[in-house]
Amino acid sequence: MELPIPKSETSVGGSQTVDRALVVLKIIASANRPVPLEEVASRSDLHKSIAYRLLRSLENAGFIGRDPSVGGYTLAATFLSLSVLAVSRIDIRRQARPMMEEIVALHGETASLHVRSGDLRVCVDVVEGSHTVRRVVPIGETLPLYAGETGRVLMSDLSNTELDPLLAAAAKEGLNATRIRTDVSRTREQGYFMGIGIRTPDVGSISVPIYGAVGPLGAVTVSGPASRWSRAAMKKALPSILRNVKKVSLALGSKGPPGKA
Known part of the structure; x- marks a missing residue:
């Protein structure tokens, strides 16, 4: 009753x-x-x-x-989609942690997990690199969505209507909005973003989106000193990083966009 x-x-x-x-x-x-x-x-x-x-x-x-x-x-569909998304985001840390540990074991560089919160991005988990000199990313770090390599990935699924005000805000901060737009477009095409010194000088980063049943849930970023984590080193590590991230996306209910992790 x-x-x-x-x-x-x-x-x-x-x-x-x-x-x-x-x-x-x-x-x-x-x-x-x-x-x-x-x-x-x-x-x-x-x-x-x-x-x-x-x-x-x-x-x-x-x-x-x-x-x-x-x-x-x-x-209706909107409520159900939001429910699935909320559950997936709660689960993303648990699902992503072993993958991040595996990436660090393979490549030695710091792996960090980020999610979008409105116009911001938040770091929700970190597995530090195994090297004495390594990239340090604090859990809870909150930055504008357009900031850095991770931001390019988190913005890559946004429509132009959603993207335009973020780029306008970036321009007000003195950033090159045209370059950011180009980077976002490239990320959409290739399914990841790789860069050196985008936000922090002399730091190389690969960022890859994590998908769930209703779309993008966050991004995992692998970063380290560019003297070691160079573009050549990142390209060599990229296939294994993409494979590991794709496993998490599948576990979270996504078949993933064609050709992407």
Whole structure:
């Protein structure tokens, strides 16, 4: 038996409309069948007209949809995609850690894992290189999305509408927005980005995207001193890095873009 939502969950918080919409969404999400308007209104203790307006708003946003065969409301693609993406991002560190350790064991350079957070990128895990002199990347480091090799990879799946304001922000910081755009385009084509001194002088980096069931989840970057981790050294290591990253993408539910890791 499906119980009404507790009164405490329909109380006014920071925004009554948002609070009510979340209650309605919870009712739809918790049911294993289409839920009719009348039931939503009853279980949420809302007037039918208010419940209808909230359902329409959630429907317009792509979170719920109407079942044309039996009537009632069910979860829609946008909500389901976001749910899968959230679960995948929670799982990405666990899945990526052995791969990063393998890369460090093979090549000796630091491997770092980064995810996008709005217009920023955040380092969420690091396996330090085995050399005495090595690249140090602090966990929690937060930078603009356009910064460095990793940024090129994290921006490579963005549309031009999403990319343009980031490039404008980069230009305001004195960076070459045209070069960044070219680098992003190259990354889209080849499925990785390799550079030396893009953000930090005398540091070489290879960055590769990690994909999940609903698209890009983050990027792993392998970096070290350019005197050792040179372009020639990175090209030699690239096939094994791509293979290792692709295994993680597959484990996270992605078949991956054609020709990419």
